[in-house]
Amino acid sequence: MNVDDARVAYRLHGQGPAVVLVNGTAALDTHWGPVVAELGKQRTVISLDYSGSGDTTNDGNSLCLQKLARQVKEVAAAADVDRFDLVGHSLGAAIAIELAATSPDLVRSLIVVAGFSWGAEARLKLQFELWLDLLRTNREAFLKLLLLSGLTPTFVSMLGTSAIQDMIKAYVPLANWEGIARHEPHARN
Template sequence: MTMTASTAFARTVRGSGPGLLLAHGAGGGTEANYGPIMEELSARHTVVGVDYPGSGATPKADQPLEIDGLVDQLTTAADAQGLDTFAVSGYSLGGAVAIRLAARHPERVTALVLSATFAHADTRTSLAASVWHQLFESGEHTVLAQYLNLMALSEPVLNSLTPAQLHTAAEQLAANLPVGTPEQVDLVRRADVRGDLAGIAVPTLVVVTTADPLISPTLQRELAAAIPTAEVAELRSGHLPFAERPQEWAKLIGDFLARHRKH
């Protein structure tokens, strides 16, 4: 089964309270990227996420993905839950989705949290995404998983793993790569929301993953500098804060949203 523009994405809905939309990263999913902190987030919010085409239970797309199409699906999911306003948390590629959503619906977004993310892919990120795409298409999924461990884990965490642990991690990851990986990674290379940054007026937290080999901290800080309302929190993690430092990541998000909660 393939996805058409009118097909609704698979949704995750948890908790109660003010709305919080989740936008996941390329090659991930709502559960894969936010599952480790879902309990904390849903304790104080009505959490709504959608899985991009080819992730979770959403069928693979039959056409290239676009940021605006992902935004439309997230807002439709919010509407279905009766959420007029909401905060938005975007991780990696999901950060670009969150930024575009805030630019298009400023009256509905109460706060933004952008983690390990970018407004556009620099040469390094584009090259990494290109290799990621090619390895997936080649069918060398265990090699791709090894590459992703190299490009996503912080140096201390990677160096703490034994060869046997690395092998097991790669095998597990290879078996769970979303079928929509090529389309999602292709969007990483094309996404560009730099034109939306200066107009963002809602409270914004940029969580910079300072040991991130995939999305450089420099690129993350450039994004923060271009958003007038942004504050920066540094998290000593690679590209997977939900795997390396979930409790700290959840606390940064939760504390920020609590400070900017609309009663």
């Protein structure tokens, strides 16, 4: 579906009351793992690739939370959903907060996981700058840092070293690296 300058890819799973899942930086649907199938047993699950990720294409212009939130809103409308529960992870949490704040009539409930409300906070700004440096110079190190900063220590430890290495090696050729580089600068504004 077209939103502004983007052709936004999205997927629908299951049926029932709608829940919209908004990924974090560099994430694809696989990010949600078994959550989509489990929720899909009783819910309509809507997931999308906002600009800079997955199968979505756009003109490469700068991104902002408002633009990404509008993409989520329009995907829900295209799925013929007028109210939904909204779940956002990391950058997806910031997008979800923006959407809930600007369109409270659409959002039945809001769950944010590993989110941030202000990307210009000194610690986050330092982290985002490091992400961008690694994105340009060492993509595997970028993905390792992303796992460490976006997932809980317990979850990462549960995965184990071998699984983490396999995940990183599998993801490197799939990533939209140019799009990912556009995700973090707007979060600092």
